[in-house]
Amino acid sequence: MIEASGLSKRYGGKTAVDNVSFTVQPGKVTGFLGPNGAGKSTTMRMIVGLDRPTSGRVLVNGKPYARHKAPLREVGALLDAKAVHTKRSAYNHLRAMAATHGISANRVNEVIELTGLTSVAQKRVGGFSLGMGQRLGIASALLGDPSTVILDEPVNGLDPEGVLWVRHLARELAAEGRTVFLSSHLMSEMAQTADHLIVIGRGRIIADAPIADIIAGQKKVRVLVRTDSPRELLQALTGPEITGVEKETGLLEITGAEPRRIAETALERQILVYELTPLQVSLEDAYMELTRDDVEYRSKDRPQELSAAGTASGKGK
Numbered sequence: 502m503i504e505a506s507g508l509s510k511r512y513g514g515k516t517a518v519d520n521v522s523f524t525v526q527p528g529k530v531t532g533f534l535g536p537n538g539a540g541k542s543t544t545m546r547m548i549v550g551l552d553r554p555t556s557g558r559v560l561v562n563g564k565p566y567a568r569h570k571a572p573l574r575e576v577g578a579l580l581d582a583k584a585v586h587t588k589r590s591a592y593n594h595l596r597a598m599a600a601t602h603g604i605s606a607n608r609v610n611e612v613i614e615l616t617g618l619t620s621v622a623q624k625r626v627g628g629f630s631l632g633m634g635q636r637l638g639i640a641s642a643l644l645g646d647p648s649t650v651i652l653d654e655p656v657n658g659l660d661p662e663g664v665l666w667v668r669h670l671a672r673e674l675a676a677e678g679r680t681v682f683l684s685s686h687l688m689s690e691m692a693q694t695a696d697h698l699i700v701i702g703r704g705r706i707i708a709d710a711p712i713a714d715i716i717a718g719q720k721k722v723r724v725l726v727r728t729d730s731p732r733e734l735l736q737a738l739t740g741p742e743i744t745g746v747e748k749e750t751g752l753l754e755i756t757g758a759e760p761r762r763i764a765e766t767a768l769e770r771q772i773l774v775y776e777l778t779p780l781q782v783s784l785e786d787a788y789m790e791l792t793r794d795d796v797e798y799r800s801k802d803r804p805q806e807l808s809a810a811g812t813a814s815g816k817g818k
């Protein structure tokens with residue numbers, strides 16, 4: 502179990518993590534999501550004592566990481582896969598780590614097998630691909646058979662087979678009753694792997710709930726509408742909460758209005774509508790909506806929005 506309370510980290514004038522409190526429960530995969538620069542890595546580094554909190558504290562299995570006599574047996578972490586690149590072979594790298602913790606050579610062989618590194622175990626780590634480095638990082642994290650596993654972007658650089666492997670591994674570790682805390686910005690991946698999500702934006706927690714609740718919490722309905730008069734239709738749908746984006750000529754994506762209301766409005770105004778498709782809210786949508794105001798580095802070319810209130814700025818007719 503991981504328990505953070507009032508955890509903050511400032512680097513000079515920059516607040517990377519701002520008074521966050523959360524608990525990561527055992528027996529579940531908890532996803533840690535957030536846009537670039539949100540504070541995920543900094544939080545994870547504080548959990549394992551690599552960064553000192555400016556204020557607040559974080560406990561792993563009831564104690565600060567540094568207070569554990571054999572921390573590798575309590576918590577295993579993959580934080581920066583590149584940090585393991587050395588002139589040693591994968592086997593020797595793991596053997597050296599194991600030796601410092603009284604972990605047997607048997608366990609080294611076990612994690613090598615578990616992470617699919619058997620055929621390259623004698624090769625120099627310096628020559629490893631990003632994916633092999635990730636596997637070695639995961640092997641190091643699992644070496645002490647820890648009850649808490651923290652993996653920062655574990656699927657980064659892995660091929661599809663590797664992504665699937667990490668997903669199964671995370672699920673298996675949680676099923677064994679371990680605490681599994683994974684960061685990622687791949688929403689689709691999280692949707693298939695995590696039970697619970699903690700979403701962070703600009704150093705603050707913006708959601709902490711089971712995945713199903715996060716999706717269900719996004720009440721804004723979205724509907725695809727094909728019509729020859731998109732702008733007219735949108736202006737007829739009055740309400741500040743209703744917005745629309747013209748995805749292509751004559752194809753509107755309307756947010757905030759139920760299909761029935763759209764159909765009734767179109768009928769009233771004699772606007773021909775020849776497609777009306779409600780869209781399912783995905784985790785991706787829920788996440789975009791949640792982090793909308795908390796993205797530090799935003800791409801410039803987001804689709805232009807049209808608004809039902811008539812302040813249209815898009816390319817609708």
Ligand SMILES: Nc1ncnc2c1ncn2[C@@H]1O[C@H](COP(=O)(O)OP(=O)(O)OP(=O)(O)O)[C@@H](O)[C@H]1O
Pocket residue numbers: 512515516517535536537538539540541542543544686
């Ligand atoms: N050592 C440091 N010195 C100064 N600023 C830092 C340092 N480490 C992180 N930051 C800043 O703190 C903020 C949070 O960074 P962090 O790496 O924790 O975010 P992240 O959510 O892991 O992002 P990403 O998904 O891009 O890895 C960023 O604005 C970052 O620039």
